[in-house]
Amino acid sequence: MDDDFAWREPDTPSPGPGQMLTRTLYLSLDPYQWGRLRSALEPPGDACHGRTVSQVIESNLPEYAPGDFVFNTNGWQTHGLTGEGVSVFGYMSPRKLDPATAPISTAVGILGMLGLTAYSGLVVQCQPRPGETVVVSAASGGVGQAAGQMASIHGCRVVGIAGREEKCAFVRDELGFDACVSHLSESFADDLAAACPDGVDIYFENVGGKVFEGVLPLLNRRSRITLCGMISQYGNTDRRDSGEAWREAGQPYFDRQDVVVHGLAVRNFVEDYQDRFLGEMGGWIRDGLVRYREDVWDELEQAPAAFQAMLQGGNFGKTLVAVADDPTLDRHLRDHRAAGNTLGAVAG
Numbered sequence: 001m002d003d004d005f006a007w008r009e010p011d012t013p014s015p016g017p018g019q020m021l022t023r024t025l026y027l028s029l030d031p032y033q034w035g036r037l038r039s040a041l042e043p044p045g046d047a048c049h050g051r052t053v054s055q056v057i058e059s060n061l062p063e064y065a066p067g068d069f070v071f072n073t074n075g076w077q078t079h080g081l082t083g084e085g086v087s088v089f090g091y092m093s094p095r096k097l098d099p100a101t102a103p104i105s106t107a108v109g110i111l112g113m114l115g116l117t118a119y120s121g122l123v124v125q126c127q128p129r130p131g132e133t134v135v136v137s138a139a140s141g142g143v144g145q146a147a148g149q150m151a152s153i154h155g156c157r158v159v160g161i162a163g164r165e166e167k168c169a170f171v172r173d174e175l176g177f178d179a180c181v182s183h184l185s186e187s188f189a190d191d192l193a194a195a196c197p198d199g200v201d202i203y204f205e206n207v208g209g210k211v212f213e214g215v216l217p218l219l220n221r222r223s224r225i226t227l228c229g230m231i232s233q234y235g236n237t238d239r240r241d242s243g244e245a246w247r248e249a250g251q252p253y254f255d256r257q258d259v260v261v262h263g264l265a266v267r268n269f270v271e272d273y274q275d276r277f278l279g280e281m282g283g284w285i286r287d288g289l290v291r292y293r294e295d296v297w298d299e300l301e302q303a304p305a306a307f308q309a310m311l312q313g314g315n316f317g318k319t320l321v322a323v324a325d326d327p328t329l330d331r332h333l334r335d336h337r338a339a340g341n342t343l344g345a346v347a348g
């Protein structure tokens with residue numbers, strides 16, 4: 001893996017007209033970035049794509065001043081230009097962040113693309129109703145923890161699926177899911193069936209493969225699935241493990257039970273739902289109804305190792321790299337993080 005990355009130290013660029021220079025504070029690591037690397041969307045030699053939280057150093061944009069905190073897309077870089085003529089992959093526009101409202105790291109996590117993904121799939125597509133059983137895979141991860149807690153808020157019985165027991169305990173005890181079963185257990189399918197005595201009304205799919213096969217026989221009539229991701233299959237070139245195969249395996253169950261399957265691409269929800277999502281999620285977090293856990297790695301040099309760990313389940317919560325010191329982080333949160341515990345809620 002290390003051989004796949006090379007470090008370069010170019011001069012820090014100067015912002016031209018309509019541009020600003022920012023220092024990266026947090027880099028978000030996400031599974032989709034692997035697909036971009038593998039499919040040559042990122043030509044060798046280019047900086048890897050990544051969403052970031054940054055601080056403005058120099059600005060030729062009237063709406064941004066030095067010192068401001070922003071969500072932007074600096075990629076795997078300590079500094080970057082944002083604005084006119086700067087080409088970055090991304091469908092989420094730069095925006096200013098208010099550290100008094102929420103810890104700024106949340107802009108690439110629970111209050112960012114991940115939270116919006118969970119909201120779009122669970123709330124907008126599947127429309128949960130009180131009393132329904134919702135199953136969420138990769139339940140302790142960035143998207144999963146948000147989706148499951150939103151299902152609880154909507155009055156559902158929520159069952160998580162995660163890997164090691166420490167993660168399952170976190171999902172049950174800290175996030176308040178009704179149950180969580182481990183896909184690593186030999187009795188996984190039986191454990192899941194026992195945790196869903198009334199079957200499954202909504203499945204939030206993050207994983208695919210064996211985990212999906214365990215859910216299939218439990219699907220209720222007119223149940224709904226959000227096909228958010230299939231991380232267990234990423235990197236697999238065998239057609240038997242593809243999304244098509246996923247649908248073929250599920251089709252008899254989908255037909256028999258009249259299941260509605262939603263594909264999900266979060267970029268399609270930004271324009272219509274981002275503001276509504278930020279309002280609702282911000283309120284839930286402030287009211288203590290939603291908590292979140294971040295897995296923060298220090299220093300950009302750790303990005304390849306952190307990325308690999310995330311793809312193999314080595315992360316515990318939303319994976320971030322702290323590229324530079326966050327000046328808004330108070331002593332309490334710093335100590336909290338140093339102790340390896342980043343479970344948080346947004347300040348009121």
Ligand code: NAP
Pocket residue numbers: 029030031032113114117138139140141142143144161162163164167183206207211227228229230231232233264265266267310311312313314315316317318319
């Ligand atoms: P994450 O859940 O924080 O991290 C990935 C987790 O996946 C790992 O911690 C691991 O959890 C689980 N995993 C990895 N390999 C696995 C395997 N072979 N079998 C079972 N579980 C495995 O990542 P995230 O960023 O929140 O993303 C979650 C999913 O959402 C991904 O599939 C991603 O591609 C998808 N996504 C989709 C969209 C969209 O627009 N559709 C947007 C964002 C994310 P355990 O240790 O618990 O197994």
